[in-house]
Amino acid sequence: MGERTGQTVGDGATLYQFDEWGDRIEAAAEEDQSDGGPAGPPCEISMLNGSWLLRLTPQGPRRGLAKSEVRGPMRIEVAAAALRVSGDVYVRQMPLQPHEPDTPPLPPAPWYPQLPMSQYSWYFRSTGVTFNAGTVSFGIDRHLWDRTTQEFVNTDTGQIELTCRGQDQDADHPMVMRGQARIGGQTYTAVATKTSESYRGCRVEVDVMTGRVWPQTATLCSGVETSFRQVYGTSGWDMQATVDELKVPEDASLTNAELQTLLATHRGPGTADEWRLWLLVGSAQGSLFGIMFDDDSVPREGSVGFADATLGNDPIIEASARGKPLDEVPAAYLRTLVHEAGHALNLFHPKHDVHNPPIGTEIMNQTGDVMGFATEANPYPCNAVFAFAEHDRLSLIHAPDPQVRPGWKGFGWGHGSLSSGLPLPVDADGLVATNDAAGLQLDLRMPTDTFVGEYVTAEVVLTNVSDEPREVTTRLNLAEGDLRLLHAAPGAVINQVRDIVVACGPRPTTMLPPGGSLTGRMQIYFTNEGITFDQPGPHTLRAELDVDGLNSVRSQRVTMHVRTAATQAERDIAGTTLDRSVGMALALGDFGQNEETRESLAQLADGHPGHDTAAAGALVLANALARPHLDVRAGVAREAEPDAARAYLEQASQGRSPEQVLELAVTVASPTEKDAPVVQAALDLVQGTAPEVNRATEIAEDFVAPSPR
């Protein structure tokens, strides 16, 4: 979108309409014909411009035992002939209380709603806006956030209407709009409280290396004086830059590793939810002007401008700046520092932005490119525009919080499509209506190496790391819905991994004492994805457990390196296990009526008994043959073969400790079959055979009902 000109927004008695891009539809403008709504004079449209706190409360009876707190920042951009709305909604669950606690007062304006990343639920932007007699009404495209994958996964639509009346406003109180929202088939009472005339804010801590100069202000060639905060102010950002330290120790050349260390050791404290950025006035790295170096696990929190880098002697450089170090040319240095901070807000160089914005002389163009447009008559930095291009300005104002906020998504995220299709309606709670559980830790333990076709198991351990007992689910398996596994195959999208059987029922819980743990063990070889690890390469997995319906806990990410079968034994095993019916038998702990699968399992068990995959095959046979099986539909029965079952169990136990035998047995048994014969049989077999039997007993007990240890 280019520069807009047009009618300046008028008073609240005029109907204005704006299309999905937020641009004014001229032909639609007409005088207000409404009944005027609530009493009081309507606000002028210009009063809407700025940052708001949007709060949504469901209308009608409450569902469930918890109350959702649904709120977040909303940005209304009122420009000449344009009106756009976007917002980010954060949700947390609160237990219902007999008496509603008093709502804490809001801070005095200006302030910016900056909420915990762990509560992020959805992003919205307007698809068309009308403003009529003080009422702003707009449809929204809503992008739903998956807290586990940390990605937008779905979109849907909704409608929000808010009315602004003069009687709601007075000098001592923030401006308030009231109305309703229709989201996911539910109606909500909507209240918006204005927090600032700017759209977003961020605290910038500036540390200065000894002997270098922070450009507090810069006088441009036009004679206009500007500053870091003023440049960001042109895009509606309130960037409060404060110099914190003037004597960062001298280091003539800074590597990225050193910069990362400086960020860790010199940045001052901040609150958890505050948006903040660390900016270093540093020395040099080669002849770079600046770099956004922070690409670690909490990315985009630090940038540097190199004060010692020199401008060239080219005639296209303004005469007084030629050959000077950057910090002796305040306009040039300020431009670089604003540019690097822009990267920390996830802005790209135009030439690599997937949206293909034009290359020019605005802030996010590299200095070299701006110099490329300079002439002797209009040299650098005189030719530089000290403002963001329209594409970057819109991104700063309206892009979702995860894209913009320092410390959230990595550099480059969000420069593609946000949407992955239209889902069924989801209400205002978003996709994951749980909080991040404090005081609980989830560990995912699994091998880091495997080959395609090898039987793979995982262990999930929930630990109470708080000082208080915690009531938690005991359903630490993939079949009963509380636990899920997120799996990203090489180069592929993230999939949710579940068992191939899904069970429903009440959530059994246990009281987990401080320091206590619960353990669940499961096979992940064959899941709802089929063969889970059917592609060579690095696979990433992460577990998420719904602890109690209100809180969730996530594990660390684990990378599993999958290779193709290399040895003859591995190829033999893979040749059997990659058969889908064999995979299903390994997941179900039974081959049903499929005699071919039984034969394959027997070959697997007999062929390489020292290998755990073969032992798993033997244990499936031991489990299946220990009991009869009836195919109701076909009317075919399979008789139990207890002697054969015992023989396969003994075969699987050869060369394995009691603990190893039970670890395998509980994974081949389906989690929904707490009485699977193989678990008790394996325990009976190992009883009294070794000192490790106690551990084996615990594993068997955990299969039936995990208990704290």
Add this chain to the structure above:
Amino acid sequence: MTIPDPVTTPELRLSLEAPARLALDEPLIALARLAAAGPVTTSSRLNLIESDLSVVVTGPGAHPVRAIWPYPVDSGLRRVTLAAGEVLEGGVLLLAGSGRKPLFPTAGPYELVAEFSPTPATTVTAQPVTVIREDPAEAEDQARALADPGVIGSLMSVSVSQPAADALAGPVSTTPTGRLLAALAAGDPAGIREAAAALAKVAGPVAPATTAAAVLPPGLFPGDERLAAVAAVLAAQDDDGRAAALLAERPWRPPAR
């Protein structure tokens, strides 16, 4: 994103040279070449770091990914005038894109298309080249190390982040190219000289020059002692001056055929 169509200008032609087959335990270093048909002034920032150059990588069954340096930088204008028949060459480390995500996560054929902006308003595009990345025979640790974000960050920022130090000294350094990249990151001149000599011995003097220029573009790091260490080793073998030109971001005239 879409794969750019080949674009040439009357004066400039861009090409990318890369090995036809390379195991995944080897860092992929390509060579970008800008050839002039007539006198032309162009940006000399023929490297991924300063983003005048980029490479679009399309893997098996995957969407095209633009190989962008993980650390966005700002730098000044550098230009060079090429006479007809002269070329400017630059090194290209194709290891990871934004977010330090590996560009070659699995074995298979990958198509590479290079793009370069001689001026802010113009672009030249190279013909696609295909590289087949192969499963390493017995070097999974090395391949895995090259996918580690800490290792990627260290190699691409030419500085050692401590969690990656062991991998840089160990598995990464088992191939000649990896060894030179790790030595450049560590910054030890003696280690750099040894690694450059070892790579030159198996691949000739242009290979270490290309590798060093890929992570330390000479025009961006003038006077860098690491580049000087590489240049010192190669001087005796660099009969046609090509390696020296690469290490100085200087035009070079290929010998007539």
